[in-house]
Amino acid sequence: MQKNKHYTGMKVVIYIVCIFLAILSIFPFWIMIINATRSTYEIQQHAISFLPSKFLVKNWNILTGKSFNVLRGFTNSMIISVCSTALNVYFSSLTAYALVIYDWKLRNAFFKFIMAIMMIPAQVTMIGFYQMVYKIHMTNNMLMLILPSIAAPAVVFFMRQYLQPTLSPEIVQSARIDGAGEFRTFNTIVLPIMKPAIATQAIFGFVNSWNNLFTPMVLLTDQKKYTMPIMVSLLKGDIYKTEFGSIYLGLTLTVLPLFIVYFALSKYIIAGVALGSVKG
Template sequence: MMKNTNYRLSASLSRFGIYLFMLIITLLVVIPIYLMLINATRTNAQINEGISFIPGSNTINNWKNLTNRNFQISQGFGNSLFIALSSTIIVVYFSALTAYALHVYKFKLKNFVWVLILFTMMLPGALSFIGFYQFVARLKLLNSYIPLIIPGIAAPAVVFFIKQYFSSTLSFELIDAARIDGAGEFYIFNLVILPVIQPALATQAIFSFIGSWNNFMTPFILISDPKKYTLPMLVQMLRGDIYRTEYGSIYLGIAISLVPIIVFYSFASQFIIAGIAMGSLKE
C-alpha cells in the first residue's frame, strides 16, 4: 500500500513538473509577443518609460505615422504573400516528390544521393551565399522574384523530414494496389500518396511559409526596386534615421507583419490535426 502511495505521489510530482515547465515555456513565448502588441498601441514617450502590460491609446497615430511616411503596407503584403506562397508550394511538392522517389524506387546511386542530401543539409546556408549571388547576377536575375522562389525545389531538410515520415507511415501495399488498378505513377503520387502524408506536408508548409515570409537578407541583397520590397524589408526601413524615435510605429509594423503567419498557421494546423485524428482511427 505504501509503495502504491509513493508511486502515485511520484507520478503526480512528475506531472506537475512537466506542466510547470510547459507553462514557463509558454510564458517565454507569449509575453514578448504580448508586449510587442501593447507597445504598438503606446506613444514613444510611454515606451521609453518602461515595460507596461496595459494597452495604450495611440494606435491610430502610430498607424498614421506608418502610412504618412511612405510605408506601402499593401504592396509589401502582396509581394511577401506571393513569394511565400509560391516558394512554399514548390518546397513542399518537390521535396515530397523527391522523398517519395528515394523511399519507393530502387535505382543506382540511391544511397549516394541520400548521403549527398544529408551532407547538403548540414552545410550552413551562408556558406554558399556569395556564390549564389554571383550565379544569380550572371543569369541577370537580380531584382527578380525567381531566385527567391525557384531554389526552393532543392530543400534537403524538408526531403529528409518527409522521407522519414514515409518510412514510418507509408504502406507499399497501398502503392501496389493502385498499380494493379492501372494507376500511373504520377496519379498515385498526386491523388493517393499526398493525402496520406497530409500532416507532414502541413508541418513543412508552416515552416517553409514562415521562413520565406520572415526572410530579409536574401531579398535585401537581390531586390533593389522599392516596388518589389517585401514586408520585412519595409519594416526594416522603419529603423532608419527618420523613424529613429517612432518606436510605436515600428512595433505596429512588426505586429502587422505577424498577422499572415498566424493566419497561415491556423489554416495549415487543421490538416495536421485532421491527419492525426484519421491516423488514430486507422485499424
C-alpha cells in the first residue's frame, strides 16, 4: 500500500515535468501560427494571444508582395529534396547490396573506409566544393545540390546493417538459376525486401535535404533558385522589418509541410530514430 503511495507522488512529478516540456515544444509554434493571422497593430499591442484574428489574407498579400515567393521556394525545395532522396536511397541500397552479397577483394577495406568518412561534415569541405562548382559555372545549378547525395556513407552503413541479417544468399541464388541478371535481381527482388529500411531513410533524407541551409546558401545566388530555408532567411531582412504578421506567416508556411509529414508519419519517424537513424 505504501509503495503505491510512493509511486503516485513520483507519477505526479513525472506528469508535471512531461506536460511542461510538451507545452514548451508547442508554445513557440502556437504563437507563430496565431500571430500569422494577426495584424501588426494587434501584435504590437499584445504579442501573445491564444486566439486567431482575421488578417491572414492581408498578411499573405504583404508577404507575397515582396521578395518572399512561397510557391517558388516550395517548388525548388521539392525538386531538390525528392530527387536527392531518390538518388540517396537507391544508390545507398545498391552499394550496401554490393557490400553484403558479393565477395570481392576490397570489400572489407571499402566498408572500413565508409565508416571512416561517415563523420566528415559538409562544412569543412565547402570552400573547395564552392571553388570547384564556381569554376565550371554551375553555382546556380540544382544538380550540384542533388548529385552529391548519391554518395551517403551513413545511409550505406545503415542499409548494410539492415541487409546483412535480412537477405539470405539462397534467394539471390535461386534468382540466378531462374536466369535473372544481377542488376535485375537487385531491382526486382532485393529492393522490395529493403522497403522498411528505405522508407525510414527516405523520410530522414527528405527532411535533411529540405532543411539544409548551408550548401544552398553558399551556392545559390539566383533568386529564382532559392530553396525554402533561404526564403526564410529573407524574412530577417529589412524589407519585412515591421510587418510582424507576415513574418510569422512566412515562417508558418515553411514549416507547414513538415508538420503535415511529421504528424502523418510520426510513428514511423520515432521508430526510425530509435533504429539509430542518420541525422545529417
